[in-house]
Amino acid sequence: MSEYIHTAYKKTARIQTVVCGLLFSAFSFTYLYVFQSDILEALHFSLAHGKTHFAPLASAIIITVILLLLRWGVNSLLGLKGNVRALSYFPSCLILGALTDVGKDVYTGGYHTFWGWMLPLVLMIYIAVAYWLRRIFRNQLNHENNPIILMNCNILIVIVLCLMAALIGNTNRAFHHELEAEHHLRLRQYQQVLKAGEKSLDASRTLTVLRSIALSHTGELGKRLFTFPQHYRSGGLFFADDSTQTYRYTNDSIYYLLGVRPYAGEKWLTFLQNICYKGTGKYTALDYYLSALLLEKDLDTFVKAVNDLYEIEEELPRHYSEALLIYRDSHPEYPVQITDSTLVKRYITYRERQVGFTSYTEERNRMRREFGDTYWWYFDYQE
Template sequence: MNTNMKSTLTVRVMCALFFIVFTFCYLFFYQDSVLAMAQHVLSNGQTVYNRTIGALIITFVLYLLHLGVYAITGLAKRTFALNFFPSLLILTVLTDVSPHIDEGFSFGGWWIAIPLLLLLFLGLVYVARQFLPWEPEIQYNGFWSKMMWMNLMELVVMFFLVCSFSNINDVFHYRMDMEQYMIQGQYRDALQVGRKSAATDSSLTMLRITSLSRTGQLGNRLFEYPLVGGSSALFPDSVTTKAMVYPEDSIRYFMGIKFKQKMSPMHYLKFLEKHHLMKEPARDYLLCGYLLDKKLDLFVSSLLKYYRVDSVLPKHYKEALILYTHRRANPKIVYHSSVMDADYQDYQTMEHQYQDLTVRQNMLRDTYGNTYWYYYQYHK
């Protein structure tokens, strides 16, 4: 009897430890920015989510729920881990935050799924309790006992289901992580989020453009990232391109002035230029807008107004000038750089080296995917 009690206690302690560690880490390291956004939206910006306090409170409450479920069901031995099912179900629902929550809160399919899953759980509890008195005793071997590993495997399966049915959209997580850094003024840290991923959307593109501008790197690093939306992604439109937590108005105030009427980004920037209202960041926005739309002639015309054409030009502006010089029969300006001319020649050589379009594009992306040349030629 003492051996069985010791075995049961060890299983309970280990399962509780696994549950607490998983729940806290999942909330603290992965879902924190999504929960912060959800609280911000649902409270109309009146409250702020604290990742440490939030993760601790949610983990504690869900563990208390587990204790209550265990007191009611009495599930033990091989099925003890099932007592965590209601807690992990709630964890899944809490973290299945819709990317469109700002348009209105909805439980979505959970209105149907929750009752059905709870009925399934009750059915499993009933079956397990019927077989509980007949379960054979399992030899106790401490952590390596069969009972221990069966329960831990049940937990792992439930953890997998939590991760599968909560919000695990990479791009949405990148956006929320970036916005948390941005509202704290940590724009350089924001630029590291999802940097090696090719996944993006127009909202993520807009956040990266904002962070690059705030750090003075827009003309040097813009085309190092995957981009979607062209010049329309320069500013949020609150529909397809938007920020959920970061104040959108601050972007236009940073440019110069905010108007009540809605304008497209390029219309807005040209208006500022025409009426001499542009601050320095707006100049790079305008130039990068022309590059994003692949309008080289307009880019060159505007570039000459704001920059001296010399070696200190931002990297992407030099690349655009090299491209312009080689693609125009009578260019307004001829720009050469020994290093960049050599790189462009190598780029053209690689283009003619591979006949298959997919192979050529992949090879060029590996070497020159962070250049304006690659964007101009292969971005749709």
């Protein structure tokens, strides 16, 4: 009977080892390839200075295999048994979390992280504590426990350690959206840039600028700019000056797109106005200038710029036409007519929908649901 229990225990221990290994492998691969691929790509670019190509699938597989081998080595060193055998995954999970704990300063010069000294310290403490506990509980570790308890305890330990890794890693969705958009922009996948975080009503300044660049490349800045959240006025067309807020793209990328650099201390609106009226910039500069005026809600200057710089006989981009419909409300003598009957009908519906609400908050939210992709909503409700 005793021999039968011993055989069952050894069989359960082998099954537990395989199950825990598969559980960790599945988590590690999914975590690295699906959830943290953008973080790994950014870290790789920073460490390799962009000189080598990043392969997300191969990286996830190689890192997972290395962490499995590390677990095997740790268990061989510590000799953990019984209900706590899966504690040998602690270093692997800790490294997995530290590897993906990357912040916005990843591209700054001399990038470093506190994990450089924290990781070795924690691992040394872990080894020391594990040795100490193994000596104290030697008899308990050698005791053959119930196979079901053995399995459940070790699986629970692996799950807890995987959760620890996930909590250590960067889970800031805004940061992930920025890195995703930047990645696709580098590959000139402009429609993919626009899909990053598209369902969120929040948008960081960096993501807003990256979207503007992508829209400019596709010639849709005047058509789709306000289909995305705009919280930064004309500042949403340019990166913040703080280098920790930008990544591989900076304002130099935008100046190249526009064809001209501003003078030292020159404000962006003045800069855009000058290059448009002087004709020194590329064709993309006009849409940047008109979009900046719309973002600032300066319709008087916008209408003047449209008359001066745009061929009115041509069909105007959607948001420009939407702005002119607002302008005509207060300036009925304005001669330019919007010929898009569908757009005019929608604008009439927009004005009709604005009445009958009991509170401003209700009105703002209700109008966003139906007209949140228009310049009208931005002009009336975006603070």
